[in-house]
Amino acid sequence: MESFRAHLDKFIKINDEEYTSILSFFTILQFKKKENLMKEGEICKSLFFVSVGCLRKFFVNEKGVEQTTEFAIENWWMTDTFAFERQTKSDFNIQTVEKSVVLSIDLKSQELLLQKHPVMEHYFRMVYQKSCAAAERRIRYLYEFNREELYLQFSTQFPWFIQRIPQYLIASFLGFTPEYLSEIRAKLRS
Amino acid sequence: MESFRAHLDKFIKINDEEYTSILSFFTILQFKKKENLMKEGEICKSLFFVSVGCLRKFFVNEKGVEQTTEFAIENWWMTDTFAFERQTKSDFNIQTVEKSVVLSIDLKSQELLLQKHPVMEHYFRMVYQKSCAAAERRIRYLYEFNREELYLQFSTQFPWFIQRIPQYLIASFLGFTPEYLSEIRAKLRS
DNA sequence: CGTCTCGTTGAGAGTTTTCAATGTAAGTGG
DNA sequence: CCACTTACATTGAAAACTCTCAACGAGACG
Numbered sequence A, B: 001m002e003s004f005r006a007h008l009d010k011f012i013k014i015n016d017e018e019y020t021s022i023l024s025f026f027t028i029l030q031f032k033k034k035e036n037l038m039k040e041g042e043i044c045k046s047l048f049f050v051s052v053g054c055l056r057k058f059f060v061n062e063k064g065v066e067q068t069t070e071f072a073i074e075n076w077w078m079t080d081t082f083a084f085e086r087q088t089k090s091d092f093n094i095q096t097v098e099k100s101v102v103l104s105i106d107l108k109s110q111e112l113l114l115q116k117h118p119v120m121e122h123y124f125r126m127v128y129q130k131s132c133a134a135a136e137r138r139i140r141y142l143y144e145f146n147r148e149e150l151y152l153q154f155s156t157q158f159p160w161f162i163q164r165i166p167q168y169l170i171a172s173f174l175g176f177t178p179e180y181l182s183e184i185r186a187k188l189r190s
Numbered sequence C: 001c002g003t004c005t006c007g008t009t010g011a012g013a014g015t016t017t018t019c020a021a022t023g024t025a026a027g028t029g030g
Numbered sequence D: 001c002c003a004c005t006t007a008c009a010t011t012g013a014a015a016a017c018t019c020t021c022a023a024c025g026a027g028a029c030g
Helices: A002-009 A016-023 A081-086 A107-116 A119-144 A147-157 A159-164 A167-174 A178-189 B002-009 B016-023 B081-086 B107-116 B119-144 B147-157 B159-164 B167-174 B178-189
Strands: A027-031 A036-038 A046-052 A054-060 A066-073 A093-096 A100-106 B027-031 B036-038 B046-052 B054-060 B066-073 B093-096 B100-106
Touching: A002 A016, A002 A046, A036 A046, A046 A054, A046 A066, A054 A100, A054 A167, A066 A167, A066 B119, A081 B119, A100 A107, A107 A119, A119 A147, A119 B054, A119 B066, A119 B081, A119 B119, A147 A159, A147 A167, A147 A178, A167 A178, B002 B016, B002 B046, B036 B046, B046 B054, B046 B066, B054 B100, B054 B167, B066 B167, B100 B107, B107 B119, B119 B147, B147 B159, B147 B167, B147 B178, B167 B178
Parallel strands: none
Antiparallel strands: A027 A100, A036 A093, A046 A100, A054 A066, A054 A093, B027 B100, B036 B093, B046 B100, B054 B066, B054 B093
């Protein structure tokens, strides 16, 4: 878990002993591709930190289609924040997109962690703050661009991610159908 | 500023002396309807807390139309989080929708506040966490519903807000044109 | 009274989805 | 390694959704 340590170091100053203690509050989990970490309708027990790999969050709409709302790659956190905070049923599914290594913590452990290591309040404050900032930007893009522009924007901003992820997930994340993405790509190609 | 105290009390335990000290880091501002608190392109200096009234955050799209992305009513915070954190140019405008009373704090003051009152780290962690939770829900709705359903959803969930705000701002917030909102309302009426 | 803002209506145009069919790449078990 | 199956990507036509534009009506306010 060297990567988690490096990540924490970007926000807070801790020594080896503290790090060992902090890490002890988490469970390390390994997943294959397309394994489920959380299911819609089940109590949202865990907050996940992606150490290696990629997760996606999605729900199933009334037509039975999976709508991806978020990806999490290395050094990102993911859960249904609303449901985790209240320990209620999750509104989302979380699934690996690739083989992944994930740190997991439950609410009670997080509370104990914050109690024992107050510096982690600062850490999580910063993480949530960045997460809010990202959400604000995300929402702006959704209002500013039409589907074609969203794809163009996304593929120029994260070309390496486009390579990494199947296209139908990109389409799902950008909020349109795989067919329409094909059409857009055909148009851009010509 | 009794309302701010009551709001803080929901998250943290502080005495009168601490509260007085905390409040001293803020500036109290009064605004009339449609006054500007922040402008796109200017350095994002302030984080705002709405004590009374209502703010909206918007940007101007390439067609010159104002797109509202967020409202803040009593006990909500608002800024361009990304720009505030980095003290860079704001990507959004912030304007009052009604006559409002607002607490304002700049980044340096917030840092001093957090230093002097570590309990505020916890407070802001909770606030940002809730904000993230709201954003996750918001994004889900944007993916789940078409415009008509968005309006239906919004108007049944926040009927009191629909009363409070002019319709063209509702349309802007939900991401469609006032004309289309009229059409939806006509359809629902019949 | 005139002006401005806001809400409404309708026609036509643009965007995006649906559905069904086909093609292609990739994984699996023998 | 091949044959089979499944998952993913593409195409095209018709339908559904949403926007644009121009015009009109109603109310607020100086």
